[in-house]
Amino acid sequence: MEQTVNIRFSERMSQLPPYLFGMINKMKMERRWNGEDVIDLGMGNPMDPAPNAVIEKLCEVSQDPKTHRYPVAGGMRNLRREIALYYQRNYGVDLESEQEIICTIGSKEGISHLCLALVGPGDTVLVAAPAFPIHVYAAVIAGASVIRIPIASEDEFLKRIATMCESLTPIPRLLMLNYPHNPTGTLASKEFFREVATLAKRYGFMVVNDFAYARITFDGYTAPSFMEVPGAMDVGVEFGSFSKSYNMAGWRVGYCVGNPKIIEGLGRIKGYYDYGIFSPIQIAGIVAMRDCEDDIATQAAIYQSRRDVMCEGLERMGWPVEKPKAGMFVWVKIPEPGAA
Numbered sequence: 001m002e003q004t005v006n007i008r009f010s011e012r013m014s015q016l017p018p019y020l021f022g023m024i025n026k027m028k029m030e031r032r033w034n035g036e037d038v039i040d041l042g043m044g045n046p047m048d049p050a051p052n053a054v055i056e057k058l059c060e061v062s063q064d065p066k067t068h069r070y071p072v073a074g075g076m077r078n079l080r081r082e083i084a085l086y087y088q089r090n091y092g093v094d095l096e097s098e099q100e101i102i103c104t105i106g107s108k109e110g111i112s113h114l115c116l117a118l119v120g121p122g123d124t125v126l127v128a129a130p131a132f133p134i135h136v137y138a139a140v141i142a143g144a145s146v147i148r149i150p151i152a153s154e155d156e157f158l159k160r161i162a163t164m165c166e167s168l169t170p171i172p173r174l175l176m177l178n179y180p181h182n183p184t185g186t187l188a189s190k191e192f193f194r195e196v197a198t199l200a201k202r203y204g205f206m207v208v209n210d211f212a213y214a215r216i217t218f219d220g221y222t223a224p225s226f227m228e229v230p231g232a233m234d235v236g237v238e239f240g241s242f243s244k245s246y247n248m249a250g251w252r253v254g255y256c257v258g259n260p261k262i263i264e265g266l267g268r269i270k271g272y273y274d275y276g277i278f279s280p281i282q283i284a285g286i287v288a289m290r291d292c293e294d295d296i297a298t299q300a301a302i303y304q305s306r307r308d309v310m311c312e313g314l315e316r317m318g319w320p321v322e323k324p325k326a327g328m329f330v331w332v333k334i335p336e337p338g339a340a
């Protein structure tokens with residue numbers, strides 16, 4: 001006699017709401033299928049092309065059958081070396097390409113797998129809020145608890161971290177940062193990062209900074225890297241991405257740099273989950289980092305002009321707007337009805 005199969009989700013699925021951007025994209029496409037004109041103000045999905053040199057290199061290398069084999073899981077040596085040169089050139093940070101750099105299938109995948117390596121049931125992760133979903137739910141999927149700390153002034157934010165560490169037992173295991181911040185555009189100073197590293201050493205927690213918007217900056221502002229400050233290498237890592245700087249969002253290529261023990265843990269987890277990034281994409285990534293510095297500045301100028309159009313339009317409507325100096329979003333308070 002046949003049995004009815006009890007198909008059910010695991011307990012962790014009860015902790016996961018429907019994915020926000022998936023719902024938004026579904027609603028958007030349904031309306032477009034119905035012929036409606038939709039202005040997409042959803043996720044930061046670059047609409048401009050990757051640099052020509054990057055596209056041409058992908059087309060060239062993908063013709064070689066040898067590049068269709070399984071790639072190097074942690075990233076090609078030359079790509080990791082190029083990332084090290086990039087950090088030295090832009091931030092004055094010396095990285096050992098074999099032990100302090102690993103390539104990821106975009107930063108989202110890397111953050112997810114890193115949480116599996118670092119936290120689990122009984123652990124607490126502090127996350128700046130509001131947050132990009134994976135900053136919260138990577139920890140939830142790994143079985144950890146999450147405490148959201150509202151974005152505030154640097155001093156207030158640091159005080160709240162210290163308060164959490166002094167009031168919780170066991171102390172939080174991980175602090176998840178994202179500067180320049182998505183979606184508020186909040187910036188971090190080097191002094192702030194220096195204090196974070198000091199607190200991490202004092203209380204014994206690890207730090208992850210998602211640096212996806214590192215080069216999308218405006219009005220002469222330059223975003224600092226967490227890895228620039230003394231002690232950062234001892235306590236944490238930083239994720240970078242090709243998605244925004246080079247308009248390679250769909251290519252899915254990113255990296256994690258920093259503490260070699262944390263990098264080792266991410267590499268061990270990834271070894272069970274994936275075989276790395278398609279080799280021609282990695283080679284194209286080398287070209288992006290080596291030859292496309294001017295393209296980053298050009299793209300940032302395009303985003304700045306779009307920011308200005310958006311902000312000026314909102315200001316004409318009577319909305320209070322502070323122009324962000326980084327990122328792809330304008331974070332404003334919706335006026336009360338009739339106030340604008």
